[in-house]
Amino acid sequence: MNTYYTQENHGPFQLIDIGRLELEEGGVLPHCELAVATHGQLNAAKDNAILVPTWYSGTSKIMEQVYIGPGRALDPTKYFIVVVNQIGNGLSVSPHNTTGDQGGPNFPKVRIGDDVRAQHRLLTEHFGIRRLALVVGGSMGAQQTYEWAVRYPDMVERAAPIAGTACNTEHDFLFAETLVEAITTDPGFQEGRYQSPADVAAGLKRHAKLWTVMGWSTEFFRCGRHRVLGFESVQAFVDGFMTGYFGPMDPNNLLCMAWKWQRGDISRHTDGDKAAALGRIRARTYVMPIATDMFFPPSDCQAEQQLIPNSAFRPIDSLDGHLALFGTDADAIGQIDVHLKALLAEPAPDLG
Template structure:
């Protein structure tokens, strides 16, 4: 179904790359799988300056461009070729809302983090001709994909920076995310995924937005009334004109597709459930960067995984903005991430 939100006007410029049929870990197939890709900068002659940036839940290449990419930044398009790949299901790449019947909407197949990374690998090797990635960096679900890259293709990833995310999702976070899904699917207008427009699922999307406000920010964020600093007069104003405004035009099936794979992110699937063995495969110089006040991916969960990675440093980002510090509302948090990434990119690798 058409949705003007997922357009070049809102999220461009990006290019669509048809990588062919993608057979999925859960048994389905995305026929003619499209990856929406935004590229900043150019490959050098040696093809050793490529940085891959996967997207997070609900996010697209546009917010990553606005918050993290620019001259003088760590992700500097004057020095690097920065390849931002929109994850499957985010609305720009192949997703429930843009896949023709009968395979779209409520019939879109289950996708895992590993499917995203295999699709991205096909893109960067077969389409772009890359053999190495100087850095893979992503936040939240982008961190899940970063870990998957470093474990699945250790010889290709030279540096890795998972920000505000874990290599194996926790039971606690699984339950958090389940409430987000139920907020949407419990709306009678959801119609088992065959609604006519997001407006039919308005109440579910509003509940979903409120839950994101509770979990995505932090108790300190609300104690400090940080939403006033961001230009909102009250909590209600913030919920309606920021949180609900952000999610209200998104396709519910797209959100559910991403949430399902978020819940099941687990690099140990490659090693028979052995997380130590999986993270031990990583050869990349790795900086693990949790947000200090994150309730989805608390620092302690990230630290436990950091200890299992051979060449890794633990670099927590101090902020009271919680998980959604990724959105860039706290300039100090973004400055910390920039400093860490610059140091990581300057580090010598084999």
């Protein structure tokens, strides 16, 4: 058992089995168990629900710590906030916590669409929710947000994809491929049949280094932001912060999420026609890239935003790159909060 993925580290969350989930790639999860954290109360009309999907490597805990709280846009005194850990993240059903024939490297391929269908079943069948006031997520959470708005346009009133795209670019696919190869080329990986993450320590450290290069920004280092976070040198930052973060994680879990991330693409719903897919969105949508993001640069996000009806472009100014999502830049989180409050204040569209 990997003690990283525990209630002590990431709770509180509830494990909810939504039953058998047939996957888009042809596999099956016989018991799709989702780790779910809720904040606030669902009102009698069941119209105050907000869905927050998680990003690559992240869990519901960071969403609670950075984005949710009284007086915030995601205010549990007003809304029923449901944070669903994506399949493969280590808390929900994942390679490392699956036994038998599907465990470890044999875990089936999962797509963003599988996550969203699982979440839809959870919300409608377990909670009885038929309308979402908002779907909001960062990075892979943004990919899921787009998938929600395209796949279930009659259910999503507002959507806020942050630092992510609806269709992953070839450039970003290659970025993620280097992250994958950092892990899989470690001899200790043994084609996914390692005994513990410690066996793949060198690969996980290379993975962390690549995230340091691409997840932050050149401006982040030029301005000495790593020192503001308490690290005297970049090497200390890599060792203490980045490797400290990724080192305990299960490599097969990371690979499961990376495969999904690389293939995030809402145009699969419309035979490759991105404009047609984004044109399906009926939610009021704020597209919020981070100015210095090298994974999902603002230009990629704006090109998609211009294809979405009833949408607005709301970039976030920050030196911290993609990983400003971690909450390292209080001003960036403040900007996100302002935009989400404005979006929630807009009247809900008539979804019929």
